[in-house]
Amino acid sequence: MSEGALHLFDLLTWRLARALPGMRPGGHRGKMRGAGETFADLAPLIAHPDPRRIDVRRSLLDPFGTTFVRRFETRTDLTLHVLLDASASLGTGASSDRLGLAALLAAGFAEAAWRGGDWYALTATAGEDVVDEILPARRRQLGAELLERIGALRPGGEGVVGLERAAMALPANRILVVLISDFEYSADELRRILAALEPRPVLPIWLRDGGLEAPAGRLGLAEIRDPESGVRRTVLTTRKWAAQQAQAAARHRARLRSTFAEHDLAPIEIRDQLDVGALAAALEEVPL
Amino acid sequence: MIGLDQPAVLFALPVAMVPFFRRWLRSSSVPRLDLRPHDGASRFVDRCLTLAGVIGLAALVLGLAGLHLRGGSVPHQGMGTNLVLLIDRSSSMDETFAGRAPSGDEESKSAAARRILLDFIAQRPDDRVGIAAFSTAPLEVLPLTQSQSAVEAAIAALDERGLSQTDVGRGLALAMGMMDDATVTGSRAVLLVSDGAGVIAPEVQEVLALLAAQQEVNLYWLYLRTEGAKSIFEAPAPGEPDDPRVRPERHLHLFLQRLGQPYRAFEADSPDAVAEAVEEIGKLEARPILTEHPVPRRDLAWLVYLLAALLAGFLALARWLERPFAPRAPLPPLVAS
Numbered sequence: 001m002s003e004g005a006l007h008l009f010d011l012l013t014w015r016l017a018r019a020l021p022g023m024r025p026g027g028h029r030g031k032m033r034g035a036g037e038t039f040a041d042l043a044p045l046i047a048h049p050d051p052r053r054i055d056v057r058r059s060l061l062d063p064f065g066t067t068f069v070r071r072f073e074t075r076t077d078l079t080l081h082v083l084l085d086a087s088a089s090l091g092t093g094a095s096s097d098r099l100g101l102a103a104l105l106a107a108g109f110a111e112a113a114w115r116g117g118d119w120y121a122l123t124a125t126a127g128e129d130v131v132d133e134i135l136p137a138r139r140r141q142l143g144a145e146l147l148e149r150i151g152a153l154r155p156g157g158e159g160v161v162g163l164e165r166a167a168m169a170l171p172a173n174r175i176l177v178v179l180i181s182d183f184e185y186s187a188d189e190l191r192r193i194l195a196a197l198e199p200r201p202v203l204p205i206w207l208r209d210g211g212l213e214a215p216a217g218r219l220g221l222a223e224i225r226d227p228e229s230g231v232r233r234t235v236l237t238t239r240k241w242a243a244q245q246a247q248a249a250a251r252h253r254a255r256l257r258s259t260f261a262e263h264d265l266a267p268i269e270i271r272d273q274l275d276v277g278a279l280a281a282a283l284e285e286v287p288l
Numbered sequence: 289m290i291g292l293d294q295p296a297v298l299f300a301l302p303v304a305m306v307p308f309f310r311r312w313l314r315s316s317s318v319p320r321l322d323l324r325p326h327d328g329a330s331r332f333v334d335r336c337l338t339l340a341g342v343i344g345l346a347a348l349v350l351g352l353a354g355l356h357l358r359g360g361s362v363p364h365q366g367m368g369t370n371l372v373l374l375i376d377r378s379s380s381m382d383e384t385f386a387g388r389a390p391s392g393d394e395e396s397k398s399a400a401a402r403r404i405l406l407d408f409i410a411q412r413p414d415d416r417v418g419i420a421a422f423s424t425a426p427l428e429v430l431p432l433t434q435s436q437s438a439v440e441a442a443i444a445a446l447d448e449r450g451l452s453q454t455d456v457g458r459g460l461a462l463a464m465g466m467m468d469d470a471t472v473t474g475s476r477a478v479l480l481v482s483d484g485a486g487v488i489a490p491e492v493q494e495v496l497a498l499l500a501a502q503q504e505v506n507l508y509w510l511y512l513r514t515e516g517a518k519s520i521f522e523a524p525a526p527g528e529p530d531d532p533r534v535r536p537e538r539h540l541h542l543f544l545q546r547l548g549q550p551y552r553a554f555e556a557d558s559p560d561a562v563a564e565a566v567e568e569i570g571k572l573e574a575r576p577i578l579t580e581h582p583v584p585r586r587d588l589a590w591l592v593y594l595l596a597a598l599l600a601g602f603l604a605l606a607r608w609l610e611r612p613f614a615p616r617a618p619l620p621p622l623v624a625s
Contacts, residue, residue, distance in 0.1 A: 005622055089319030094614035100621045184319040211614035212318060220611030221333065223313035226321040232311055233321055234337055235330040237611060248325045275623040 003144045008276040009108030026077025036072035078174045079136045080113040084124040085181035088227035091155035094211020096272040103150035111143035123166045127157015158228035160189045167196035179204045187259045194263045201288045204267035213249040217242030293354025307341030316612045344599035347592040359585035366414025369475045369573040374463040376482030377423040378454045387514045397512045400559040408566045422459025457488035464499040474577030476505045483512040485540035487532045500547040507551040
């Protein structure tokens with residue numbers, strides 16, 4: 001993966017519906033009142049002593065003779081926190097290189113965050129352990145560095161305990177969590193993670209693999225092994241079996257989507273390959 | 289019952305547990321198997337593969353240990369008798385019933401007796417049969433045995449040309465003496481097949497009387513009468529000498545009657561008459577007898593090797609059918625634009 005590809009991510013932007021507290025200037029709606037472009041409300045001059053923005057019309061019409069000042073929303077920055085689930089299932093894949101995709105996405109968001117003036121942090125968990133961590137930073141070369149670092153990661157471990165713990169440890173404010181995972185979870189596990197993330201705006205990015213979702217139906221024997229639990233199983237692959245697998249996978253995906261919807265979330269699904277343009281368009285759409 | 293040539297090889301039997309720990313097919317990683325459906329056919333194949341490995345290895349070990357069924361014998365209650373065939377090997381037996389050397393399709397007395405006795409033996413599987421022959425001297429051909437093939441071979445071996453004399457007394461003594469301890473449970477019979485008789489010396493007569501009393505033997509004499517010879521049942525006409533030297537057959541018959549044991553004489557002057565007489569003896573000598581059937585040792589190694597080979601073939605077939613769950617062919621992460 002060339003570092004040049006990271007420039008494609010420059011056009012990624014994210015806009016939160018809610019206003020953020022905080023005084024540091026940035027690109028997002030803030031809760032603080034002050035100088036800005038978007039009108040917020042009126043306040044008595046006594047409370048907000050900024051005589052440059054006296055609202056003459058409102059002051060003249062006030063029956064009690066109070067002088068009012070127009071207040072504007074300030075703009076503030078946030079931390080884009082990438083939460084990467086690098087459990088062993090991330091290393092599996094048939095038609096996609098999920099680890100490569102995860103590295104590209106983590107690096108691309110770092111690039112976009114730097115370009116948009118936001119802070120960037122990352123926590124990668126594998127099983128119960130945190131395998132990589134970047135404290136909030138705003139560096140030019142972070143994207144290129146991450147491409148290397150995440151790409152060299154060894155996915156391992158089982159379960160979502162580490163991810164849940166990391167989610168709970170995140171700051172509650174001024175943060176946008178980008179949850180990058182293959183979402184090979186049961187609905188209950190997903191519900192637990194989303195509950196742990198609860199007050200924070202979350203952008204789930206779902207790395208799907210077409211090959212694993214719909215295996216070919218050629219007659220044969222396949223030995224499959226769960227990289228997380230180590231369970232092994234021999235299956236007789238037939239066309240009927242393949243249809244059954246694809247059907248069950250679709251059912252499971254629908255169940256996960258409805259679980260996301262319970263938390264007012266819509267995951268961005270990336271199947272096998274990443275199209276940055278489509279990702280940018282999806283980012284405009286998703287509720288944050 | 290089941291035996292092993294080298295039981296020490298069985299220490300290798302735990303090797304058969306290997307398929308429980310090592311899988312036969314190469315595995316590919318597929319996450320969250322617990323969330324994927326598992327069908328019955330797959331479960332069956334899975335178990336079959338493991339079992340095939342276990343049974344195949346165990347069969348190989350058993351084969352190396354030399355599995356076999358131990359031979360032995362089983363007691364058998366049948367209808368028959370302990371029968372000693374006492375056969376005259378004097379040279380006159382090689383003549384036909386007409387007293388000539390056999391020519392064309394004529395059958396000699398010994399050949400007819402052999403043929404009919406072979407048929408007789410073949411019909412009586414429960415008999416224990418011994419064979420003795422006599423001419424100038426008695427000869428034990430075959431001790432009492434259960435083996436039909438041995439009896440048949442022994443009778444067939446009496447094909448040799450006969451010798452001159454007929455020492456029937458010592459022949460009878462030998463035949464009665466052949467009844468061993470194993471014959472206690474059944475009836476005992478001696479079938480004397482001869483075409484003549486000789487004078488029995490007084491001391492041999494004493495021995496015979498003693499033996500007959502001891503052994504309780506049923507006696508049968510199948511007298512192959514040559515054409516023109518006098519019958520054994522025929523009393524000499526008045527004036528003719530009644531002397532063992534002149535009519536040894538008649539005097540042997542009288543002597544055997546005197547022994548005090550059940551005795552019957554059959555006179556046959558043709559092969560058909562011989563067959564009838566033998567049939568009659570067969571009817572008389574069908575009594576309960578306790579014998580032992582031999583059970584041969586049976587090698588089972590080939591069977592377990594065959595089983596192992598079949599299972600190995602099944603496993604090879606499984607290898608041939610091996611496919612990855614989904615072939616790993618990752619696309620580049622970025623869509624080429």
